[in-house]
Amino acid sequence: MAAVLVGQFHARDAEGRVYSVHEFQESDPQHDGLAGSALTTTYKLAIGDRVEKLQGDEFKLIQSGTIIVREPETTLAS
Template identity: 55%
Template sequence: MSAILVAHFHARDAEGRVYPVHEFHELPQAEDGSQPSAPVVTYRLAIGERVTHLGDDRFKLLRSGVELTRDLP
């Protein structure tokens, strides 16, 4: 599976701490070896921790459960 960095942004937790989040499009291999038509979107912190997208501008750190809100430019 290959991943392509397509965006990065900052998000904040309830206490105001800022987290750099990277958005990737991953292209998983199909069972027959061909590339699928739609990429899978994943999010990670700059340090590698996985982030779940909850919808709109809300995210959640997978390991700790801390909820984040995307900073809008």
């Protein structure tokens, strides 16, 4: 199973700490078939800690149980 980085974003915990989260897509060879392989999305902090997606923009750090919320994307004016 190969993981490919498909995105990254920042999230904050209740105390205001900012976390850099990387989003990966992995193909699952167990589900390969006529329709192609199934893709699984996983999340990790930039430092390698695993992250679980809860609902909407909420995530949980697996190791500590800390809940973090995805920051809205900012757009720079040109």
